[in-house]
Amino acid sequence: MTLGLCLPAFAALGGDLSSVQADQTHMKASLKTTTGQAYTLQEIKTPSGAIVHEFLSADGRVFAVAWHGPSMPPMQQILGSYVQQYSAGVQAHHAAHVGRSPLNIQQPGLVVQSSGHARGYFGRAYIPGMLPPGVTPDQIR
Amino acid sequence: MRKLLSLVIVAGLGFLAGCGGSGSSTPVGVPTGGGGGGTGSGNTLPIAVDGGPVTGVIYPDGAFTSVTLCNPGTATCQTIDGILVDTGSFGLRILSSAITLTGLQALTSGSSTLFNCINFVDGSFLWGTAAVADVEMAGEKASSETVQVIADPTTFTIPTECSNNGIDEDNQAGLGANGILGIGPEPVDCGEACDPRFNGGVPPVPSPYYLCSTSCTATSVSISQQVQNPVALFPVDNNGTIVELPTLSGAAATESGSLIFGIGTQTNNQVPATAAIFALDSEDTFSVTYKGMTYNSNNGTPSFIDLGSNGLFFPDATITVCTDVTDFFCPSSLLSLSALNSETSAVTGDTSTVDFSIDNADNLFAAGNGADAAFSTLGGPNVGGGFDYGLPFFYGRNVFTSIDGATVPSGTPPAPWWAY
Numbered sequence: 001m002t003l004g005l006c007l008p009a010f011a012a013l014g015g016d017l018s019s020v021q022a023d024q025t026h027m028k029a030s031l032k033t034t035t036g037q038a039y040t041l042q043e044i045k046t047p048s049g050a051i052v053h054e055f056l057s058a059d060g061r062v063f064a065v066a067w068h069g070p071s072m073p074p075m076q077q078i079l080g081s082y083v084q085q086y087s088a089g090v091q092a093h094h095a096a097h098v099g100r101s102p103l104n105i106q107q108p109g110l111v112v113q114s115s116g117h118a119r120g121y122f123g124r125a126y127i128p129g130m131l132p133p134g135v136t137p138d139q140i141r
Numbered sequence: 142m143r144k145l146l147s148l149v150i151v152a153g154l155g156f157l158a159g160c161g162g163s164g165s166s167t168p169v170g171v172p173t174g175g176g177g178g179g180t181g182s183g184n185t186l187p188i189a190v191d192g193g194p195v196t197g198v199i200y201p202d203g204a205f206t207s208v209t210l211c212n213p214g215t216a217t218c219q220t221i222d223g224i225l226v227d228t229g230s231f232g233l234r235i236l237s238s239a240i241t242l243t244g245l246q247a248l249t250s251g252s253s254t255l256f257n258c259i260n261f262v263d264g265s266f267l268w269g270t271a272a273v274a275d276v277e278m279a280g281e282k283a284s285s286e287t288v289q290v291i292a293d294p295t296t297f298t299i300p301t302e303c304s305n306n307g308i309d310e311d312n313q314a315g316l317g318a319n320g321i322l323g324i325g326p327e328p329v330d331c332g333e334a335c336d337p338r339f340n341g342g343v344p345p346v347p348s349p350y351y352l353c354s355t356s357c358t359a360t361s362v363s364i365s366q367q368v369q370n371p372v373a374l375f376p377v378d379n380n381g382t383i384v385e386l387p388t389l390s391g392a393a394a395t396e397s398g399s400l401i402f403g404i405g406t407q408t409n410n411q412v413p414a415t416a417a418i419f420a421l422d423s424e425d426t427f428s429v430t431y432k433g434m435t436y437n438s439n440n441g442t443p444s445f446i447d448l449g450s451n452g453l454f455f456p457d458a459t460i461t462v463c464t465d466v467t468d469f470f471c472p473s474s475l476l477s478l479s480a481l482n483s484e485t486s487a488v489t490g491d492t493s494t495v496d497f498s499i500d501n502a503d504n505l506f507a508a509g510n511g512a513d514a515a516f517s518t519l520g521g522p523n524v525g526g527g528f529d530y531g532l533p534f535f536y537g538r539n540v541f542t543s544i545d546g547a548t549v550p551s552g553t554p555p556a557p558w559w560a561y
Contacts, residue, residue, distance in 0.1 A: 048334035048345035072260040087306040090264030098317040099451035115526035117229035120424045141441030
């Protein structure tokens with residue numbers, strides 16, 4: 001384990017800019033910032049081509065993350081304090097039926113959707129109540 | 142042996158087999174039941190949508206087969222049934238608990254053993270040793286290839302980087318199978334991102350590979366020693382596959398078909414002149430247009446064909462989702478739908494209209510006294526994503542998958558591509 005490279009477990013989803021920087025360090029990645037009207041988009045790109053988009057609202061909180069690339073992102077790192085809720089959602093998905101299908105966790109406080117195949121993973125997570133006015137889930141990519 | 146090992150470490154690229162146990166637990170008998178019948182011949186391996194090997198549990202729309210594992214270079218072999226055939230992953234992964242063969246060796250470096258991890262999009266993961274085996278399917282053989290032997294460790298814990306807050310499928314009930322045969326459009330499970338010649342010796346995060354003794358460290362592994370798509374290692378018929386399942390309308394207890402090895406290498410694997418061919422984009426995906434929306438990797442909604450997905454999964458908020466299992470659709474009546482497949486960026490320029498139907502999953506599962514395993518009209522939501530053409534797409538279509546980097550027939554684009 002590369003524990004020495006992990007910063008303290010700042011929350012990413014629901015966290016602030018420092019959590020984005022923690023994610024960047026953990027994933028040994030570059031960071032690019034795009035500021036829009038409704039939100040600021042931080043793009044974290046790893047050397048292997050994995051991309052994580054972290055969406056920050058005007059008050060500087062991460063309300064959504066989206067990912068695509070050759071591996072699943074480190075969920076603890078990008079979901080922060082929401083990771084236990086994610087984990088419970090995965091367990092429930094698995095208990096519901098045998099087989100392989102996209103993941104669709106839809107709870108009042110957390111949405112996580114994950115699709116794709118090995119070496120091509122796509123997904124997003126967001127806090128519905130934190131979406132800035134005018135921002136729809138379709139923009140979280 | 143120690144000298145050899147130190148040489149290998151200096152080279153920084155390789156691991157040796159034969160210096161440690163495979164980590165297998167006490168072998169148990171090969172489970173019986175469903176799980177694909179027959180071992181085939183030539184380049185044709187029988188597959189069956191038969192509910193899989195778990196007693197009392199139907200795995201809906203999963204294609205199962207048997208593979209033969211051998212101690213490398215020997216005739217000491219074991220045929221294992223209940224292996225899920227998957228065109229959405231790469232490499233052979235088998236539960237240690239299904240392996241009775243005792244001679245398989247894990248790759249090692251010094252006193253550490255090489256382990257492999259795969260995460261699936263549904264949050265599940267598989268952990269196990271990277272071991273070397275000869276893999277025989279029908280009349281084909283992949284010699285000394287790296288496979289994953291799935292088992293939980295006993296002397297350390299699985300790195301959280303691998304488990305990733307997901308669910309461990311280290312047993313038959315959890316996996317719904319005795320293993321997974323990944324024969325998708327790539328030759329290995331990681332590629333350059335994990336190879337020290339290309340990644341500067343820095344493994345990706347999360348890493349698919351770890352060296353473990355009492356604890357684990359993420360490691361790089363050369364492409365030739367990564368978990369390999371066995372088809373790519375065949376001496377012949379190694380450039381891809383065809384999955385053939387018969388036409389199905391509705392539900393059936395079982396559907397039997399074939400996995401054909403090679404494309405354009407034998408009389409039974411020629412690409413028909415009428416086939417639509419879709420060159421894949423860099424994410425191994427393509428483009429689908431449905432109800433006026435286009436789903437591809439350009440807009441973050443990639444679409445793909447994946448035998449290992451057990452339904453047709455796509456975004457359509459107008460279709461009622463089942464209340465008990467929200468992963469499937471439960472419309473009040475049969476829906477007839479249509480989509481248009483194309484490439485993300487035109488190479489062949491081919492397009493193809495796909496007519497399909499979605500039925501009420503609750504009714505499908507309940508019909509046939511709950512014994513049916515094959516459903517042509519099973520589907521579910523892929524909210525926020527694109528089209529995931531799972532197993533039902535394959536009924537009545539011979540679907541070709543060529544492997545990245547392989548030599549393909551003249552007149553076809555460079556691999557990887559899908560054709561049908």
